[in-house]
Amino acid sequence: MNKNDYISAMQHVKMSEEFKAETLKKLAETSIEGGKKPIYFKKYIMAAACVLIMLAAPIAIGSYSKLNMAKSALPMAAPQDRAIQSAPAAAKSPMLSGAAMAENADGGAGEKADLATNEKAALNSEEFGASAENVQDAASPTAALDHARELVLNGGAYKETADKTGGYNIDALEIISEELLADEANGKDNIFKFTVREKNADLPLTLYVALDKNEWRFLLD
Amino acid sequence: MYGETTDTNAFVHCGDERFTMDAVFLKYGQTVFRAAYAFVKNTHDAEDITQEVFISLMRTMPLFESGEHCKAWLLHAAANRCKSFFKSAWQRKTTGIEENFPDESFTQSEGAVANAVSALPLKYREVIYLYYIEGYKAKELALLLHMPQNTVLSRLSRGRGLLKDALKGDFDIE
Numbered sequence: 001m002n003k004n005d006y007i008s009a010m011q012h013v014k015m016s017e018e019f020k021a022e023t024l025k026k027l028a029e030t031s032i033e034g035g036k037k038p039i040y041f042k043k044y045i046m047a048a049a050c051v052l053i054m055l056a057a058p059i060a061i062g063s064y065s066k067l068n069m070a071k072s073a074l075p076m077a078a079p080q081d082r083a084i085q086s087a088p089a090a091a092k093s094p095m096l097s098g099a100a101m102a103e104n105a106d107g108g109a110g111e112k113a114d115l116a117t118n119e120k121a122a123l124n125s126e127e128f129g130a131s132a133e134n135v136q137d138a139a140s141p142t143a144a145l146d147h148a149r150e151l152v153l154n155g156g157a158y159k160e161t162a163d164k165t166g167g168y169n170i171d172a173l174e175i176i177s178e179e180l181l182a183d184e185a186n187g188k189d190n191i192f193k194f195t196v197r198e199k200n201a202d203l204p205l206t207l208y209v210a211l212d213k214n215e216w217r218f219l220l221d
Numbered sequence: 222m223y224g225e226t227t228d229t230n231a232f233v234h235c236g237d238e239r240f241t242m243d244a245v246f247l248k249y250g251q252t253v254f255r256a257a258y259a260f261v262k263n264t265h266d267a268e269d270i271t272q273e274v275f276i277s278l279m280r281t282m283p284l285f286e287s288g289e290h291c292k293a294w295l296l297h298a299a300a301n302r303c304k305s306f307f308k309s310a311w312q313r314k315t316t317g318i319e320e321n322f323p324d325e326s327f328t329q330s331e332g333a334v335a336n337a338v339s340a341l342p343l344k345y346r347e348v349i350y351l352y353y354i355e356g357y358k359a360k361e362l363a364l365l366l367h368m369p370q371n372t373v374l375s376r377l378s379r380g381r382g383l384l385k386d387a388l389k390g391d392f393d394i395e
Contacts, residue, residue, distance in 0.1 A: 002334075003353050009327055009335035010354050015254045019268050023250065023275065027242050030276055 144190040145180065148209040152194050173197070176204055233278065235285040245291065246275055252355070253295050259350040260303035262339050270306060274298045293365050296355065300347055300366065307343060337387040345380030348373055 153173060173196050181191040190211040197204045232239035240248070253274050257267035274295055285291040327335070338349055351357050351365070359377065363370040 005328070005330045005334040006338055006353055009331035010255060010259065010350075012327060012331075013255045013258050015251055015268075015271075019254075019271075020247075020250065023246060023268075023272050024243055026272060027246060027275060027279060030279055 144211050145178065145192060148190070148192040148194070148211055149175065149178065151209055152196060152207055181208075233282065233285070233291065235291050236287045238288070242275070242279055245278070248288075249292055249295050250275070252292060253299050255354070256296055256299045256350060257303060259339070259354070260300065260343060260347060261306055266306065270299060270302045273302055293361075296351065297365050297367075300351075303347075304343070333388065334384075337384050340387060341380055341383055345376055345383060348376045349380045349384075352377055 152175060176195040176197055177193075178195075179193040181193050192209045192211070194207040194209065195204050196207055232241060233245045250271060254267055254271045257270040257274075258264065261267055261270065277298055278295065283294060285294065338346060341349065347366070348362060351362055352359070357365060359370050359373045362368075362373045366373065
């Protein structure tokens, strides 16, 4: 026995044709795949992704919490929604509704009969172009009262309405009494009742001003 | 370097020549398979290792100085993968199916020598196979296996001694 026996023995070791074909096919498939990245490279990508997620998750959670806190600090409804909600509430109020005022007028207060056209004018802020600034001034009851008074005395809105309806001369208006009917502490809008009178007229006029954080409404009696 | 050139038009550059992967496999696949078989002594494992070696070549696409350089790279890769194969937990905890060489095409002396070599420890089997079958010199083996030349020579010497013991002196390896 010698090395030639070993060499000739190893010459018998050959790949099978099936294996050859399978390997060629596998090589072709690997080529078509565009070259897979080595496994450790994938591991690096996965590790980097995990680190990013671990870093980003607390930040995202924190932002979400802050957002929720900010949301909770806001009023329950958006300003537009509040405006929509407050109008029916005012209409339901017997003091504010036009129908109630008409009943009062029928109840003997004949002097109010000529106000019939105006008392139905439950006018909202959009009509008068209420701005956000003057509404926010009315945050506290006192400030709201001041603001409401200012609206009554200087409110061009009322003047404009009065001019349109031909009812009153607001330039000569004086306040006889003022009263807070409801405030926000009771979960309602600030509603003020003003009794005013034109200087050249004998009959008093009652005005209702409803204010909340987002709007004011100017109601005539 | 990884995954740079592995499209279907990728070529293995061997000096001035370049070959497709199919051509390289057809040219050197048998060599790699035989080496893997000599190291792991199992056809299926040898096939797996052969495929891994060529896929590794496809992914790394080193630039070879010549065809011989390419062959040496493939054999080196096969040897390393065989070592990894024996180090794997699966291999350490299981008993592999080792195949003998009782092929009917073998003569008695061929089978005896082949079995004796395959029974050697891997480190001796490796150098004996590459020295006698692939025809590398000790100096070349030192470069191929990344070990000192004296280590190669000592392993060759010890491997021969073990073969003589196994074949009861009826072996002339020189």
